Amino acid sequence: MERSAAAEKLVEIVRPYVPEPELLTHLDEGSDFLKDLKINSAHMIDVVLDVEEAFDIEISDEAAESLQTVGQAIDLILSQAGASSGH
Amino acid sequence: MSQRIVVTGMGVVAPNAIGCPDFDQALRTGRSGVRRDARLEDLGFACQISAVPPIQEDLLQAEFDPLTRRFLTSSGLVYGLLAAREAWSMAGLPFPEVGQAPRTEAGTQFGTGLSGVEPLREAIYKVDEGKVRKLGSRVVEQTMASGISAWLCGMFGLGNQCSTNSSACATGTESIILAAERIRQGKAKVMLAGSCDSEGPYVWGGFDSMRVLVRQANSRPEEASAPLSARAAGFVPGAGAGALVLESLEHAQSRGATILGEYLGGAINSGGQLQGGTMTASNPEAVVRAMQMALQDAQITGDKVDAINGHLTATMGDPKEVKNWQKALDIPKGSFPYINSTKSMIGHCLGAAGSIEAVACLLQLQGAYIHPSLNALPLHPDIADILPEKAVPQTVIEVPNLKIIAKSGFGFGDVNAVMLLRKWEEKR
Numbered sequence: 001m002e003r004s005a006a007a008e009k010l011v012e013i014v015r016p017y018v019p020e021p022e023l024l025t026h027l028d029e030g031s032d033f034l035k036d037l038k039i040n041s042a043h044m045i046d047v048v049l050d051v052e053e054a055f056d057i058e059i060s061d062e063a064a065e066s067l068q069t070v071g072q073a074i075d076l077i078l079s080q081a082g083a084s085s086g087h
Numbered sequence: 088m089s090q091r092i093v094v095t096g097m098g099v100v101a102p103n104a105i106g107c108p109d110f111d112q113a114l115r116t117g118r119s120g121v122r123r124d125a126r127l128e129d130l131g132f133a134c135q136i137s138a139v140p141p142i143q144e145d146l147l148q149a150e151f152d153p154l155t156r157r158f159l160t161s162s163g164l165v166y167g168l169l170a171a172r173e174a175w176s177m178a179g180l181p182f183p184e185v186g187q188a189p190r191t192e193a194g195t196q197f198g199t200g201l202s203g204v205e206p207l208r209e210a211i212y213k214v215d216e217g218k219v220r221k222l223g224s225r226v227v228e229q230t231m232a233s234g235i236s237a238w239l240c241g242m243f244g245l246g247n248q249c250s251t252n253s254s255a256c257a258t259g260t261e262s263i264i265l266a267a268e269r270i271r272q273g274k275a276k277v278m279l280a281g282s283c284d285s286e287g288p289y290v291w292g293g294f295d296s297m298r299v300l301v302r303q304a305n306s307r308p309e310e311a312s313a314p315l316s317a318r319a320a321g322f323v324p325g326a327g328a329g330a331l332v333l334e335s336l337e338h339a340q341s342r343g344a345t346i347l348g349e350y351l352g353g354a355i356n357s358g359g360q361l362q363g364g365t366m367t368a369s370n371p372e373a374v375v376r377a378m379q380m381a382l383q384d385a386q387i388t389g390d391k392v393d394a395i396n397g398h399l400t401a402t403m404g405d406p407k408e409v410k411n412w413q414k415a416l417d418i419p420k421g422s423f424p425y426i427n428s429t430k431s432m433i434g435h436c437l438g439a440a441g442s443i444e445a446v447a448c449l450l451q452l453q454g455a456y457i458h459p460s461l462n463a464l465p466l467h468p469d470i471a472d473i474l475p476e477k478a479v480p481q482t483v484i485e486v487p488n489l490k491i492i493a494k495s496g497f498g499f500g501d502v503n504a505v506m507l508l509r510k511w512e513e514k515r
Contacts, residue, residue: 016154020185042224046158049223061220 029071092350096178096332098170099446102138102433114458119309134300136308138325138434139286158225163202166328167235167283174330183244194247196266198258198282200438203230247275255498259441264353276338281330284438291324313462314399314428322400325434329442346511348449352385353506364501378415381505389416399428406469423474431461441496448492452510
């Protein structure tokens, strides 16, 4: 999967969780989910579940807990998607 | 004299109408919200009719953001939030903005009997399949008993008490009494009261098995709910929500709010499941006591009650309630006030009943009418011994001097809640 395609799909997943839509206009790979996008920390678990479903991957609890930025999420998605396409 | 409590906002999600303007029309015209329910038929219920609010998808999309719309799977919470939003808007109270402090003078006492059953069912399936990690963040906030008051707290930025009360079918009436008493105590100036319950077979199944739901009227849904009648044969299961914004008179006037009605007083008690009271039947002495305590709290005598909006579910409890009213009001024979049952149109909305029916009382007081009590004739013989047929309107009647309506709610556990609502008049 292309990095840009994964990024686009991720933004659509995250969009409804962002309380102020204008925050998305400044989104880049360095954007922090909680600090920059102001996503409620309790809802990050729902974001992770949505990502798992949309990309058909499994994200470990450890990986989910260390997830802070959009870039880290894309890295994780690409590595997992790559792993699952191997079998 | 203690502080006067007024109503400045009302909201309703009822089986025969969504929102106060349409509910007012439905009450005047005797519109039934009882329908055949194919789900109950497929599941082998003896009762195959129900009364469910006709919520349209476009209303949900207009009232809730996409994420709330997606995750809010409890019908009871949906009804409760919609009714509360209508009441809050009608009261002219603002919605909170980001960065604002909570409104410390405003709280909520919003009840429910059972409102999180749909997400609970989904959660049970996932847990049993070993998929607990897939539950996400939206199970607890909907399945906890206080789910509704927790949601309302955030929706309106409330900084006073935010609690959920539960007392079976007395829940809605109880919530209004508890909210009013908090304002009377001087601990809050504005309280959002009300109640909600989920719809569906998981809520109603136990009642079907107990044979308290009507079984013989599946082919005639609109005639199935027959409170006060000799034909009463069980209640029609329903669901929905009602909401009231209660406020101290001083606070309402200081902000120039439109006053819709007045809460005069109320009482909550129980019968201890003694003296004929059981888990499912009321101790009649306790019911009479609750009615008398409510009159006393409202500082009126029984002869001042112009109409009764009874609990009246269409079971064997109806003649008992009428007999109890006769005792408690202590009025001469032949002077029984008007009496009606909103449940004749909307079935028994369980925990939501009292608050939906309180909205019905206030609309009748505002509009000076008594709504029809459908399917009541012929009256139950024990009821016909106490009051004349003309006390039970079959079509809407105009009552220009209608001032006070008594509202009752009784619940499993032998619990009672009775209150008195009045047309708003600054000088009374």
